[in-house]
Amino acid sequence: MPATPWQYARLVCGDRYVELRLQRDLFGWVVTRTAGDLKRGSGEFKTMPCADYPEAIHQWNHEVRARKRRGYVPAESAAAVEPRS
Numbered sequence: 001m002p003a004t005p006w007q008y009a010r011l012v013c014g015d016r017y018v019e020l021r022l023q024r025d026l027f028g029w030v031v032t033r034t035a036g037d038l039k040r041g042s043g044e045f046k047t048m049p050c051a052d053y054p055e056a057i058h059q060w061n062h063e064v065r066a067r068k069r070r071g072y073v074p075a076e077s078a079a080a081v082e083p084r085s
Contacts (some may be wrong), residue, residue, distance in 0.1 A: 005053060007060050011072035015039045018067055022060040025049075029056035033063060 007022035018035040029050045036043020050056035 007057070009064055010075040011064070011067050012038075012075050013067075013070065013072040016072075017075070018072060020060060020063050020067075022056055029053050031056055031059045031063060 005022070006024075007020070009020045011018050011020075015038045016035070017038055018033060021032045023030060023032070027049065029052065031048045031050060033046045033048070034043060048059055050059055
């Protein structure tokens with residue numbers, strides 16, 4: 001188990017972004033995904049409830065791996081590669 005059970009990742013691919021959070025809510029663990037377009041300001045929010053922590057960490061890892069396969073990189077890495085104007 002990680003040092004803290006809560007997880008957060010912000011990934012970007014061009015003008016697209018996704019934020020993934022693993023956190024507790026009133027009923028247990030949830031994975032939340034916020035995704036959108038930086039230029040247009042559009043986006044969506046999805047909450048995926050999980051039965052327990054192992055299922056939640058599995059879902060969170062699955063979402064992170066899927067985004068990385070699609071070319072998303074951590075926001076910190078993208079900022080280092082792309083010069084700001």
